Amino acid sequence: MSPNALASDRELVLLSPLSGLILPLTEVPDPAFAQRMMGDGIAIDPTSNRVVSPVDGTVSQLFRTHHALTLTTAHNKKILIHIGLDTVALKGEGFKPLVAEGDTVTAGQPLIEFDMDYLAQHARSLITPVLIDQPKGAQLSGLAQGFVEGGKTPLMRLADSGSTGAQPSAAVSGEPDAIAEVVIPNPTGLHARPSAVFVKERSGFTAEVRLSCNGIDGRSDSVTEIMKLNTRQGDVLTIKAWGDDAEAAVKALVTAVQSGLGEDVSSFKVDSAGVHTPIPEEQPLLSYGSNDPNRLSGVKAAPGRAVGKIVHAGDLEFHYQDHTADSQAEKALLEQSLTRVRNTLSQLVSSLQSEDKKEQSEIFAAHLVLLDDPAIASNVRARIDQGFSAGFAWDKTIEEEVGALRGLNNPILAGRAADIQDVGNRVLADLTGVSVTADAWPENAIPVYRDVTPSDLLTLDLSKVVGLCSLEGGASSHAAIISRSLDLPYLAGVDSQIHDLVNGTQVIINADKGYVQLNPTAEDIERCQNYKQKAEAEYQAALQIASEHAVTSDGTAIEVAANIGSLADAKKAVELGAEGVGLLRTEFLYLDRITAPTEDEQTEIYTDILQAMGPDRPVIIRTLDVGGDKPLAYLPLPAEENPFLGERGIRVGINRPSILRTQIRALLRSAKAGKLRVMLPMIGSLDEFRAVKKLMDDESANLNTSVELGIMIEVPSAALMAQELAREAAFFSIGTNDLTQYTLAMDRGHPRMASRIDGLHPAVLRMIAMTCKGAAAEQRWTGVCGGLASDLDAIPLLLGLGVNELSVSVPTLPLVKAKVRQLDITRCRKLASEALNREDGAQVRALLKQWQEQE
Known part of the structure; x- marks a missing residue:
């Protein structure tokens, strides 16, 4: 007799699919399970490595990566068994399926074997949730406790209270009733x-x-x-x-x-037509953009300027039948397309890696993970089972995922919608036979997209394209990263009026200043072209002497270092004359992956970068800076009303010291490979610095090594307490992007505020001056690693305020060093003193222009 004989018409008993210790779902360290977002049930911390069926039923879904499967009983009750947490990232490694999708199984029958040692080393946890998609009227009871034995111990009961199970969904086709x-x-x-x-x-x-x-x-x-x-x-x-x-x-x-669905809505009123009338837009008292009708404003995603012709791009049309009579044939078509796209992406990743394009290869490696996302696959197959075609099912599922992300109040997650759309378009193009490559465009094309995807960029003919625009996206998107690496001017968040321009309209894109110029005159075009020619000549001249030190005309040495985010950046920085690394952002190790990098993995990468920079060039490595606009999939942070004022930067490390300790140990272990310095982000008070310094001192003693520990000055409280912090920190580096944002209380990603964010505002300059003064009082040096350091116009001000080091984007290294050599410190100090007394950024820029004309 099958163990499932315990079930009756009114009750289903599930046997434990594994041996191990029982955990309530609320104790599973993953909110998707703990908050029952995927269903109710129980979890097991396994001591056995073989999953057996808890019921008689059918394998209705076996995930491609074999880390999970869904069983459906005769009464249409669905049971999901998910082996471990974040195990989808293992891509099938460590799992051996013993059944196939569609197989009929009996209670106690083996389903999947897994390598416990491998999972323990590579997955976040072995904890295995067992979930029920409860039908109407169903209730769970008899939840097991303590130790359970796979295939023998009753795990839980599902009582129907008179219902015979879930009713199949009505077909959603045609016009609604x-x-x-x-x-x-x-x-x-x-x-x-x-x-x-x-x-x-x-x-x-x-x-x-x-x-x-x-x-x-x-x-x-x-x-x-x-x-x-x-x-x-x-x-x-x-x-x-x-x-x-x-x-x-x-x-x-x-x-x-x-009626309000349980909330008091008595104060809400609608007009007589039954539609809420919003307050109309008004002309603001202060202008947020350009008052010039010939300028459409946007946000600089990649620098540069060019003359070109508008081409409206990216509006792909896919044609497919909505319904099908053969669901199995449609599933086969989908699998074939997924396989072809997977192969294409894998080849692309390998090609980019061979060209040492690490950032780009990681972007498309993340696309491979998205391609195998089990939630997307599940939704698509469910739609096909309902009678829809593979094309319709895939398109609608991707549309829902993209819409959900774009609707979130998080610019980074909204930006990642472009990646999902990119993957979705690849599969849909393969299913429908549509080409995703650009059509024949005119010379000097400036394509305009709704949102630029990485694939869009890699299919561009760069012999024709001189710049690009998008209505959505921003400076932190994957497309922006690639555009900067291609030296392609990119303006994001452009005024929607750009859609009114016909194809072939000539414009000037000025990403440096954040606008598209319409109706350019012959003089405007000539000025832009002359600017580009002059800029190129200046760059080539600076490149010839990039290896020489940056010393002012009156003999003051200024260290010019590079901001980097990879080993490839480090190698390029050395070629372009970097005297060190002023900021290595370690987020590239943590983002776009399912599990945290190991200590050994980090040590190897830090060592490689230190060796690439050589024994004499200092390398400042910043500890993990996430939270706010940089979430981690495997580090769920609580939803925050003001994430930029919450748990971000060093606060994440202080609240989760295991992650910080692992990184500190990896840094210290790599120290012998070069001249390492460590820097902490978002320090706002002495107690924060002391807490981390104690952790670092303990690990330094354990590893018998030590390095200098400094801090980034990014919040006003740190600038105000600069001298006190300088007594204990080895150095300062000012992050002008965040310091400007926090000083002016303006989100630099806000569509209306972004144009008013100005690092040359006197309030920001005063923060920089206070920082330099406090550091100098304690014989400490101050650098700037934010965007202001790469602004050639701002460099005289920074030196005049007392900055000793500039850490800049890799491409600008030769130009920044050349600029420093032209300056006189005494004159820079006089300029800075005058700038501190101006009223706003516009007055400071006018002062700079006047000063440059006198030089």
Whole structure:
């Protein structure tokens, strides 16, 4: 008799699929499981390496990476078994499937074997959640405790309370049987609580109900899906229903939304047409952009300027049938396309690696991970099972994922939507036979995209393209990184009026100043071309003497170092005359991956970079700087109302010392390979510095080595306490980007504020002056590693304020060194003194222009 004989028509008993110790879901160190986002159930910390079936059923889904599978019982109850945490990143290594998708299995039958030692070394945890996709009326009970034995110990019971299981969803095809729009009255939109009430109201109907808002479609039976709609008060929610009681469902749900779904919405009013009337846009008292009608403003994503012709690009059209009569054939087509795209991406990654283009190769390696994302695969296959074609299922799933990310109030995650869209377009192009390469464009083309993807950039004909624009995106996107490496001017977040320009319209893109110039005169064009020619000549002249030291005309030596983010950057910096590394950003080791880098992995990379710079060039390595705009997939940080004022920078390391300790140990172990200095980001107070210094002193004693420890000055409190900090820190390096943002209280990613962020504002200059004065009082040196150091116009000011070192972007090294050699420190100090007394950044820039004309 099968162990599943314990089940009856009213109760299903699940046997434990593994031997091990029981953990409640709430104790699983992953919010997706702990918060039951994927279903209810229990978790096991395994002592055995073979997963067996907990029930009689069918293998309805076996994940490609074999780290998880879904079983479906005869009563349509689905059980997900997920082996370990973050094991999808192992790409099948350490797993041996013993069944195939579609197989019928019995309780106790072996399903998957896994290498416990390998997983223990390479995955975040072996903890294995077992989840139930509960049908209506179902209740879990009899949850096991303590130690369980695989295939023998009852794990939990699922009671139906009179229901025979989940009813299959009504087919969502054709026009809905009922549809209505309703204005959302809730003060903060449909957040968790009203969403939960909506799901409860919807559960009383058999109709299939779908929702849409803000261009995003979603299910109506999931709190998280409703929250992904990113609704706000006054938004119009569209409710569609298919089925016998569709009309009753829509009517009831409209009433429920209007009543507030459990929240007090009595103060909300709509106009007589039933649509909330928003307050119209007004002309602001201060201008946020250009008042010149011939200039369309944007944000500099990659520097440069060029004359060219507008080409509207990136609007691909894919044609496919919506429905299919052969789901298995469509799944086969999908698998074939995924395989071809996977091979293409793998070859691209290998090619980029062979060309030592590490950043670019890592971007497309991340695309490979996205291609195998189990959540996307699951949604696509579910749609195909409902009778939709592979093209339709893939397109709609990607559309939902992209819409959800773009709707989040996080510029970095919203920027990553372009990567998902990029992967989605590759697969859809393969499915439909559409070419994703650019059409024949005119010479000196400036393509305009809605959002530029990495693949867009790598298919550009750089012999024709002189610059690019996008309506979305920003300076932190993957496209921006690649554009800078290609030396291609890129202006992001451009005014939408650029869409009104016809193809072939001649413009000037000035990414340095953040605008596209319309209707350029012959004089404007000549000026731009002369500027480029002069800039190129100056660069070539500076390159000839890049290896010489940067010494001012009156004999003051200024160290000019490089900001780098990889070994390739280090090698290039040496070629261009870097006297050291003023900032190695270690985030490249941590971002776009599922697990944290190991101590050995970090040690090897730090050692390679130190060796590349040589024994005499100092290398300042900054500890991990994440949080705020740089989240980590494997380090879930709590949702914050103001993430830039919350847990970011050194605060992450202080609150999670194991990550910081691992990095400190790796840094100290690599110290013998070169002249290492360590720098801490976002230090705001003495107690923060002392806490980290003690950790570093302890590890230094254990490893019998020591290095200088300095701090970045990025927040006003550090500048105000500069002398006190200088008594204990070995050096300062000013991060002018964040210091400007925090001093002026303006988010540099904000579409309206970005144009007002000015590092030459007198308030910022005073912070720099205070920092230099405090450091000098304690015989410490001060560098600048922020964007201001690479601004040739700002360099005289920085030297005049007392800056001793400039750490700049790699390409600008020769130009910055040449600029320093032209300057006289005494005159720079006089200039800085005058600038500190100006009223705003515009006055400072006017002063600089006047000063340069007198030079």
